Amino acid sequence: MLFSLSLFKLVLLALIALLAIVIWRYSATALAGEADQGRFMRALAATLAAVVFTLLSNHLLLFWLGWVAISLALQQLLLFYPERPRAQLAAHKKALSARLSETLLALAFTLLYLQFDSANISEITRAVATTGGANWLLHSAAVLLVLVALLKCAQLPLHGWLIQVVEAPTPVSALLHAGIINLGGILLLLFSPVLAYSSLASSLLLAAALGSTLLAALIMTTRISIKVRLAWSTVAQMGLMLVEIALGLYTLALLHLLAHSCYKAYAFLHSGNAVNHYLAAQLAGQTNPAARHWLLALLLSTALVYLVQLALPLSSLSSAVLLVLAISVLLVPSLCHADSHRPARLLLALAYALGLLALYFSLKTLLRLVMPTPAAVYPLADLLASLAFAGLFVLAILLRYHSHHRQLNKLFIWLNAGGYLDEWATRITLQIWPYQQKPAAASKQNTLQEVK
Structure with missing residues (x-):
């Protein structure tokens, strides 16, 4: 045909x-x-x-x-x-x-x-x-x-x-x-x-x-x-x-x-509303997360992904790493402000993350019928990708919050030029x-x- x-x-x-x-x-x-x-x-x-x-x-x-x-x-x-x-x-x-x-x-x-x-x-x-x-x-x-x-x-x-x-x-x-x-x-x-x-x-x-x-x-x-x-x-x-x-x-x-x-x-x-979003973020105020905030977010997201994958196993280490890093970015804003509302913000962020995980696994289960994944994933390639994702996460945080340091500033300038x-x-x-x-x-x- x-x-x-x-x-x-x-x-x-x-x-x-x-x-x-x-x-x-x-x-x-x-x-x-x-x-x-x-x-x-x-x-x-x-x-x-x-x-x-x-x-x-x-x-x-x-x-x-x-x-x-x-x-x-x-x-x-x-x-x-x-x-x-x-x-x-x-x-x-x-x-x-x-x-x-x-x-x-x-x-x-x-x-x-x-x-x-x-x-x-x-x-x-x-x-x-x-x-x-x-x-x-x-x-x-x-x-x-x-x-x-x-x-x-x-x-x-x-x-x-x-x-x-x-x-x-x-x-x-x-x-x-x-x-x-x-x-x-x-x-x-x-x-x-x-x-x-x-x-x-x-x-x-x-x-x-x-x-x-x-x-x-x-x-x-x-x-x-x-x-x-x-x-x-x-x-x-x-x-x-x-x-x-x-x-x-x-x-x-x-x-x-x-x-x-x-x-x-x-x-x-x-994209025409980008300016409005930027002004709203400036009015809301921003607090740079400290290392302890990122560490706590990583621990919470790792525990959450681990508990979920006990019921719905993940197909690879790299996919688990991506989920952990994504949820960490979602959780860290709720940890920055040390006030009486932090527990409520954290619970709300955890509930939101759990909902996103449920949606992710539901859609993935449905799409497995459409495009099945082979049973075997090469362990070495999977490990290499996982390490690369983790390194990217750390370097992106350093460039976002600490680009004033000399070596990071040089890297920032090179990246800003698209590496030429x-x-x-x-x-x-x-x-x-x-x-x-x-x-x-x-x-x-x-x-x-x-x-x-």
């Missing part, structure tokens, strides 16, 4: 429908009065249609054509304001990254076709289980799929275009960060048997995504602009999702994908594929001609 449906695809289709309705209505209101609103809405509809077509495709060629169509339609949205130089540069870099990912995906699909003599995706994923362990075609295809996912998820150092496309209208940012950017993870989940077959591809994915997650998360803490912070957060979150896939935690990765999509759509479409990775990538990009900036007058004239 050229097209197919599964529980996994139905869940993703429901997510796409929700995002499409919200972003479409927001765009219709936000761009009311724009001369090119019709052009924007047509490009938005084409992008959404290409995503649905790609997701339903059960043939390698159709999937690849849909993958290309998504990039081409999205390019029109990124250049909605073509007279902006930064928008031109971001779209140019995105185009080069897209062409590279499309070429690598075509090579991967060619190898899969040569190996299995079939272009049916369902047949390929079923046939992987019967393939011997020393098949270089399958290993090569898995590595290529990993590279495609890393490019599509804007992992470092080829991340600059994602940070700079905030020049586009806010609905484009919401569509990109809540939907399109997830395609790399969706690709690997669709071809998870191929990835699981190759330990080389899984190791490459773990190393690249884990490094990108750590750097992007630290760089995010140094940014002030709300949309730029959200963009860096997307790079870090996509890296974390790819780490989960590399570890074989497919259920957790799917839950992460769904939660991140909903949050990012809300965050970008609600994007400058390096931009120079190489322009050497490979130079472009000339369009004059503003010419861009406006082209826009007027398109309207006519």
Whole structure:
């Protein structure tokens, strides 16, 4: 069959429908009065249609054509304001990254076709289980799929275009960060048997995504602009999702994908209220937590997660570490103020954390039917990821509250510059594929001609 449906695809289709309705209505209101609103809405509809077509495709060629169509339609949205130089540069870099990912995906699909003599995706994923362990075609295809996912998820150092496309209208940012950017993870989940077959591809994915997650998360803490912070957060979150896939935690990765999509759509479409939130936080007053507050929060969160996992065992050490760190961040504000209301605040925070854990395990149990997790998780990779998450937690706290120290200040400055990775990538990009900036007058004239 050229097209197919599964529980996994139905869940993703429901997510796409929700995002499409919200972003479409927001765009219709936000761009009311724009001369090119019709052009924007047509490009938005084409992008959404290409995503649905790609997701339903059960043939390698159709999937690849849909993958290309998504990039081409999205390019029109990124250049909605073509007279902006930064928008031109971001779209140019995105185009080069897209062409590279499309070429690598075509090579991967060619190898899969040569190996299995079939272009049916369902047949390929079923046939992987019967393939011997020393098949270089399958290993090569898995590595290529990993590279495609890393490019599509804007992992470092080829991340600059994602940070700079905030020049586009806010609905484009919401569509990109809540939907399109997830395609790399969706690709690997669709071809998870191929990835699981190759330990080389899984190791490459773990190393690249884990490094990108750590750097992007630290760089995010140094940014002030709300949309730029959200963009860096997307790079870090996509890296974390790819780490989960590399570890074989497919259920957790799917839950992460769904939660991140909903949050990012809300965050970008609600970013106009960031100033009000900042002023409210300043009026409420902030107290920097001390080391004892963090230690107590960690102990309480560890005990809470331990008690919960006795009834519902966790699938890996790294997932337990992530839960402990997340709940610690939730609990620590209730411990900072030593007043008569602290016990009540702490009980309320613990009840909230327990509710979130119940929601987490409930959703994970439901999604296990959609995207089951293999029984075995490599202990060494799991331990490495756990140590990396713990180190990131400690370093982020130091940068947040103690960046005035000399060595931390140097690190803060380097991180604030993004590690100068994007400058390096931009120079190489322009050497490979130079472009000339369009004059503003010419861009406006082209826009007027398109309207006519």
